[in-house]
Amino acid sequence: MFSKRLLGASLNPLMLSLLADGPMYGYQIIHRARILSDNQIQWTNSKLYPLLHRMEYEGLVVAFWQPSESGPDRKYYKLTANGYKALDQAKQEWKAVSAIFARLWGLDYAFG
């Protein structure tokens, strides 16, 4: 498990990166994150949905309802052009941070 602070800081970029693969609904996002991180990232629903709503308000994602075969409609979120821009910026920032750590901790970290 990551620390709460790290989780908080990485929440936005992670969400953007996950949605970069294509539209997803909330349940799907949580599962993807859990699988990708070997259960190290466990978002609670009470945090996830308000975050998605905020990103929608900020214009980073758009939401749309789509019928589903197994029950009621699902609400999907997908990145907007602004969302992709924000993702690029986040990538650069995290790469820069990662490069600094690589220089600090040596090559075995970078290739390890």
Added chain:
Amino acid sequence: MFDLEKAIGSWRRQFRYSRLFHKEDLDELERHIRDQVDYLVRVGRPEKVAFQEAVREMGGLVEAEPEYRKIYWMKVQHKRGVLRELRWRMAMLKNYVRIALRTLKKNKISSLINLFGLSIAIGCSIVVYLFLQVAFTLNDFHEHGQEIFLVEHLIDREGDRQAWGTSPIPLGPAMEAEIPQVVRAVRIARHWGTATLNDHVFSDRIHFADEGFFEMFTFPLQRGSTEALADHNAVILSEPVALKYFGEQDPLGRQITITFADDHQASFTVGGVAKAFPRTAEFAFSMLINYETQRDLGIKNLDDWEGLTRATFIQLREKEDIAEVAAQMDRYRALQNAATEDRAITAFAFNNLRDPAPESYEVNMTIISGFHPAEMAMMALIAIFLLTLSCFNYMNISLASAAKRLKEIGIRKVVGGTRRQLIGQFLTENILLCLFALLLGVVLAQGVMAPALNAMNGDIIALSFTENGGLWLFLVGLLLGVGLVSGAYPAFYVSSFQPVTILRGQQKLSNKKWFTRSFLTFQFVLTFITMVTAVTFSLNMRSMAQRDWGYQREHTLVVELEESSQFALLRDEARKHPNVLRLAGSDHHIGVSEDEIVVTVEGKKIDAVRFDVGPNYFETLGLRLTAGRFFEEALGGDASGSIVINERFVEAQGWTEPVGQSVRFDSTVYAVVGVVEDFHYDHFSNPIDPAVFHLTSEFRYLSMHLEAGTGVQTDAFMERTWKRLFPDRPYEAFFQDTVFDNYFRDGRDLETTFTFTAVLALLISCLGLFGLASQNLAGRMKEISIRKVLGASVPRMTRLVNQGFLLMLVLAALLATPVSYLLVSALLDAAADYHIVVGPLPFMVSFALVLVTATLTISTQVYKLVMVNPADVLRTE
């Protein structure tokens, strides 16, 4: 059998009353739960367990709400849900208001106390606001006010710099002609004149101003044209004067004959009538005539640099030009100083009409002095002080009455009321109360306080909601300010209780007793201070009224003459009257007029006041000789070379043998022939300066010392005589003991203001005390009943219940004593040069007054205590 649809339906119901979740949000969350249930069922859990697990993971309303609240407003705007939100808020507000009204009705006494105290304080604040509004916007209505400056001059007197608002007569035109930055200069002069019209004789102040007056100042006319000012034979009237002279008739084109001093007379045609002047006009006019007319009439030599005019205003192209103008003033200084060596000017100064310098009130003879800052500060302090007292009352009473409402608070919290809502409810209650107080305060201000202030200060304020936008803002601000300040602490404190503690009956309020009591103590400290101030000023006024003026002020009638030739005629008639014991003429008169001169003694210059008087003046006024002699009619030499001085003069020079000393003024050397005891020629706010009496045969006053008790009769006789001798002149006379009436009236006004404040403070504090004492008693009824049953005596219980309050009063008295001593001494020093020494009497009187009132207040509770039947109280348990 578990039904998933039913279970989901009941899960959704918990969110029904939370406005933070929209339907769409719940659909989304529901879908999430369904997905999770599907997944868990697929991995082998029974449907019921799967649902419970999914819901647990989802979290309830309590966990979700804070996160959803954070983005709620974004969503409201986003989804255009503002209307819905507003509806919800209004519903809540309606609920708050309903509960508030019920609570106010239920607690009648404490509501009335709060209402009454607050409305008094609010009424005072409104009046003070209106006063300050006028004080801060004086003369602001002049459109060019920014560019208009009053020319002042400074003179050095023994290292003491004095500023004067008057200026040399030829200065204005010279500046207009020679300094390019000066667009126009306008001089203003004033003379008394007597106007005769259809057999009526009016005495009025006549103003003279240069032609540019109406271009410079914003005084619009209702009739006629401002060009009339250019006409030397025209006069422009103010609205009241036009009404006084012509009533409802059209004054335009009518003739008014005006007689000025020394019998200069001329006829003027009415060329215009001004609109009513704004309340903020510090100077205006009653009858306005062209400045140069003074020359035609022979009243004044207008080319003489020695002569001063009432005021000279200059209008510049731009406000910033003033520095360049100031740099060019040296030549005028030289001209002026060549003309008046004794009164050399150090520099000229300029005071902007829109933003006058803060120390303008210190400038001598200025026509834009503004209000004294101390007066403004005092008014503001009184208002803040009364507001503070009433806010304390509210806090105290609502904290004390919170005890009664603990269960309500507990229940509200248990059924889901948040702290924020409780605070909202308490504040609504308070603001509602403040609103009632505000309405009552407006009525009080309009009906009582504004008329009282206008009676003291001249008609300066008016409560007008249609013309005064600032007043609305002020009232709304006052409502919110007072409502929040007085309500915030009780609201936050009371809403912080835990429901469990409340409902178990364990919530204790007693730890806040010191808090309410220290508030009340502080209130009484303030009350004591105002009380001591009021009593001291009252005693001071009494002492001043009895103060020796240094001469015989009773039984002295003074008739004002218009010209010296009237004196002999009137004197001969007066001498025949048996009630007239002594009489004398004079050019100046003690308490009414004097000249300010510079006297040179042994090469040193000192300021002095000069009285030109006739023979027998000293004897008639009863001035007391301490050395030498008075003027003697028989000694011909007195007229030219002798003076009588006062003791202050002797003191200032350090003479041991004053008689025979010589002094110089008006380029003449005079010998001192006598010394009189110091006397008050001015009221007691001002120090007695060195004074010089000089013999004259030009008289403007006839003073008569009368047989005691014959004043009215002799006055009537003199008036008849006057009317017979000078039928077309108004008779003006006064008794010598009335010359300081204005001063005493101001003093009484100040006394009234302080007394008023003290009484209000006492009233408000006692209301607070009453509220607290009755709450205290109500809370201890059970205890008291049990004590009664067990046989406690009434005196013993009275002491038990009230000793805390009495101790508090004593503590307040102890704290207030040093503070009020310092304050009152400082106030007296600031207000007057001659005043009483602050002794123990005001303190004793104030403490007695407050203690008696407070004891009376508390004793209403003793009655309750005596009357209570223990059975009634204890039966309810």
